[in-house]
Amino acid sequence: MNEGMSSAMSMIRNMMLAAVLMTSVALPAWAASETDYKTALAAAESAEKEAAQLRNKWTTTEAQLKAARKAAGAGDFDAATASAKEAEALAKASIFQATSEKQRWKDMEIR
Amino acid sequence: MASTIRVRATANGDTTEVQALIQHPMDSGFVKNAQGQIIPPHFIQQLTFEHSGKTVFLANWGAAVSKDPYVKFSFKGANKGDELKISWVDNKGTTDTTTAKIQ
Amino acid sequence: MRLQTILRTSLPLAFAALSAAALACVAASAIAAPDKVDPMADGKAFRKYFTDKFPKVKLEEFVNGPYSMNEGLRKQWEEKEQFPPYEFALEAGKEMFSTPFKNGKTYADCFPNGGIGIRQNYPYFDEKEGKVVTLELALNRCREANGEAPYSYVKDEMASLTAYMAFTSRGKPMDIKIPNDPRALEAYENGKRYFYTRRGQLNFSCATCHVQSPGEHIRAEVLAPALGILNAMPIYRSEWASMGTISRRFTSCNSQTRAVPLEPQSDEYRDVEYFLSYVANGLPIAGPGARP
Numbered sequence: 001m002n003e004g005m006s007s008a009m010s011m012i013r014n015m016m017l018a019a020v021l022m023t024s025v026a027l028p029a030w031a032a033s034e035t036d037y038k039t040a041l042a043a044a045e046s047a048e049k050e051a052a053q054l055r056n057k058w059t060t061t062e063a064q065l066k067a068a069r070k071a072a073g074a075g076d077f078d079a080a081t082a083s084a085k086e087a088e089a090l091a092k093a094s095i096f097q098a099t100s101e102k103q104r105w106k107d108m109e110i111r
Numbered sequence: 112m113a114s115t116i117r118v119r120a121t122a123n124g125d126t127t128e129v130q131a132l133i134q135h136p137m138d139s140g141f142v143k144n145a146q147g148q149i150i151p152p153h154f155i156q157q158l159t160f161e162h163s164g165k166t167v168f169l170a171n172w173g174a175a176v177s178k179d180p181y182v183k184f185s186f187k188g189a190n191k192g193d194e195l196k197i198s199w200v201d202n203k204g205t206t207d208t209t210t211a212k213i214q
Numbered sequence: 215m216r217l218q219t220i221l222r223t224s225l226p227l228a229f230a231a232l233s234a235a236a237l238a239c240v241a242a243s244a245i246a247a248p249d250k251v252d253p254m255a256d257g258k259a260f261r262k263y264f265t266d267k268f269p270k271v272k273l274e275e276f277v278n279g280p281y282s283m284n285e286g287l288r289k290q291w292e293e294k295e296q297f298p299p300y301e302f303a304l305e306a307g308k309e310m311f312s313t314p315f316k317n318g319k320t321y322a323d324c325f326p327n328g329g330i331g332i333r334q335n336y337p338y339f340d341e342k343e344g345k346v347v348t349l350e351l352a353l354n355r356c357r358e359a360n361g362e363a364p365y366s367y368v369k370d371e372m373a374s375l376t377a378y379m380a381f382t383s384r385g386k387p388m389d390i391k392i393p394n395d396p397r398a399l400e401a402y403e404n405g406k407r408y409f410y411t412r413r414g415q416l417n418f419s420c421a422t423c424h425v426q427s428p429g430e431h432i433r434a435e436v437l438a439p440a441l442g443i444l445n446a447m448p449i450y451r452s453e454w455a456s457m458g459t460i461s462r463r464f465t466s467c468n469s470q471t472r473a474v475p476l477e478p479q480s481d482e483y484r485d486v487e488y489f490l491s492y493v494a495n496g497l498p499i500a501g502p503g504a505r506p
Contacts, residue, residue, distance in 0.1 A: 055482065057474035058415045090415070097412060105410040108421045110256075110263045117301065132297045178455040181297060 032081035037072050040084035044068070047091035056098035061090040116199070120213040122191040127213055129160065129168070131182045131197060139174035154202055158182070161196040162189050189213055251399045253392050253492055256406065260493040264441040268429070277445035277500040279438030283429035287436055291504065300377055300450040300502040303457040307378030310371060315360040321375075324356035333376075333383035334499050337488050338391060339398040346401050346484040349376055350459055367478035368465065373448045373457035380448065380501025388445060388499065390492040405489030408482050409440075414471030420486070435506060442494040444487065446503030453506065460487055 044065060051057045068083035115134040120127055133155070140152025152174060160168035167186040189195070191213055198208035264276060271282050281288040311329065314320050322328035326335075336349035353375055354364040365372040392398050412419045420440065423432060428439035448459045458466075461478035464486070468475040476482055 055476065056413060059469055059472045059474055060415045062474060094415075097417065101411045101413075104412070105407055105419065108410040108412075108419055108425065109406070110259050110421075110425060117297065119297065130297050132299070132301065134302055177452075179299060179302065181294070181299070183293075 032077045034072070034077055037068070037077045037080045037084060040081045040088065041065075041068055041072075044084045044088035044091060047088050047095065051091050051094045051098070054095060054098035056094050058090055058094045061087050061094060064090060114209045115207045116197050116209045118195070118197055118209065118211040120189075120195050120211055122189065122193075122213050125187050126185050127187070127189045127195075128185045129183065129195065131160075133158070133180050133182070133199065135179065135199075135201065137176055137178045137180060141174065152202060155180070155199045156202050158199045159197070160184075161198075162186070162193060167195075251403050253399070253402055257493045257495060260441060263425070264428075264439050268439070273496075274498050276439050277442035277494070277497050279443065279446065279503075279505060280429075280436035283439065284436045287506070294504060298450070298502075299452070299504050300448075300457060303374045303377045303448075303450065304381055304502055306371075307374035307376070307381075310375055311378050315357070315362050317360050319360050321353070321356055324352070324359070329379060330382045331386065333380045333501070334386045334389045335391075337484060337491060339393055339395065339401060339488070341393060341395055341398075344397050345481070346405075346488045348460070348479065348484055348487055349379065350461060351479050351484070367459060367461040369454075369456060369458050369462055373459050373462075376448045376459055377457060377502035380499060383499040384501070385498050387496045388442075388491055388494045390488065390495055392492060401485045402489055402492060404482070405485035405487070408486040409489055414468065414473030416471040418471040420467070440490065440493075442497040442500075444490050445494055445497055446500040446505075448501060449503040449505045451505050457502070 044061075048057060048061055048065065051061065064083050064087035068080045068087060071077075071080035071083060116131060117133075118129065118131040120129045135155055136153055137155065138150050138153040140149065142150050144150050154174060154176065155172050158168075158170040158172065159166055167189075168182075168184050170182070172180075193213045194210050195213055196208065196210050198206060200206045261273070265271070265273060268276075268283070275282040278288075278291075281291045311321050322330075326332055333349060336352070337346045339345075340347045350367050350372055353372065354367070357364055365375075392402055409420045412422070423437050424440035424443060428437050430437055444460060447463070448457055449463075450457050454462075461483065464483050465475035465478060
């Protein structure tokens with residue numbers, strides 16, 4: 001391989017890497033099984049429960065959980081696992097928001 | 112039963128300004144209820160304002176007019192104390208009518 | 215990935231918030247001790263922030279929300295007020311209010327002054343219960359105490375009833391009291407904290423729109439200033455093609471920022487209503503209102 005080709009290859013590789021990272025969920029290279037889905041769902045539900053205790057659930061988290069269960073019901077465990085992982089990420093973000101806002105709210109306050 | 116039509120007509124020189132607020136669901140027939148069923152179309156099809164037996168304002172409405180429609184218009188040729196007759200008919204054949212004195 | 219996106223979008227907002235807060239600090243020429251609860255000072259600073267930001271708007275005009283911010287909208291609203299869209303709900307509310315319960319008693323029996331001209335005193339801090347009590351809550355408690363089923367807090371009958379009660383108080387200055395009770399101060403502070411806390415995936419706090427951006431557009435809507443924002447409630451919203459209560463607005467604002475709404479009349483909502491009403495003390499009741 002000459003220089004031009006290898007730089008082109010690395011560019012393509014970088015683009016592919018970026019494309020993979022762009023998807024907010026890391027999909028396994030193999031098809032997701034029901035066990036993968038159940039594990040992902042449990043993690044998502046546990047995080048959402050914590051968000052609920054903080055009184056800070058997001059509608060989009062709930063939508064992803066619903067989508068995950070629906071896809072699993074239809075036997076599509078790839079989609080179900082992806083949605084469950086997305087839900088977990090959203091739930092965790094909402095927990096982060098609630099926790100950091102405990103101090104950050106003062107930045108907004110009119111004094 | 113109370114009238115569905117609230118109207119106020121004010122004479123200003125030779126021009127009379129009319130405002131009316133009509134209570135009506137004006138369901139378009141495109142909206143679903145909470146159970147996912149279509150709410151059947153139920154809307155005013157014709158609205159008429161008459162003065163001295165002549166129609167001064169005629170509206171032919173359809174699904175695009177929203178709930179509890181409000182109308183405002185002006186016309187010439189009426190005097191204070193004259194009567195204005197308002198009536199409407201909807202797609203179910205229901206009607207209502209009222210008269211108002213021009214102030 | 216999501217977290218980074220949130221932080222990326224919240225950072226410019228955070229900077230804006232910090233600079234707004236810094237400006238407010240400079241304008242007020244006081245560095246507030248962050249841990250001392252002083253509602254009177256808060257109210258003063260709140261009013262000053264808005265009157266400084268909008269020097270041409272008279273203090274009592276802020277209760278008209280977007281109409282105090284936009285001349286074109288205001289003209290349309292003034293015309294519509296000759297024949298207001300809340301008229302039907304108001305009439306229904308008046309009739310409901312005077313109709314006795316099955317046991318013969320009426321709403322008048324539950325409220326001071328027979329329920330007439332008292333809306334400006336709500337919400338109040340109930341020292342027996344140790345919580346904030348809103349008008350909507352008091353109405354449903356009145357119903358249940360007299361063997362009637364409670365109404366939905368969000369619209370229809372509750373909106374009609376509160377429309378009528380607000381109407382009997384039109385023009386009266388908002389008059390919310392915070393008794394010398396640490397629980398009342400805590401409820402007030404809770405409400406203030408709720409108001410300024412970001413929530414939902416869109417990471418907005420109430421302040422993001424109503425303190426940072428009043429008079430500006432969010433999509434097709436002109437944002438109302440937070441000062442006096444509850445004074446015109448309940449409102450007929452053209453968007454809803456119906457009446458809505460304070461509960462309706464709180465829950466819908468939550469879902470619009472992609473936050474799962476709390477139950478109507480949750481502690482947080484009662485407390486934020488307490489805070490917002492208190493800082494609007496002195497501004498006139500303008501309900502029932504009409505909004506786009």
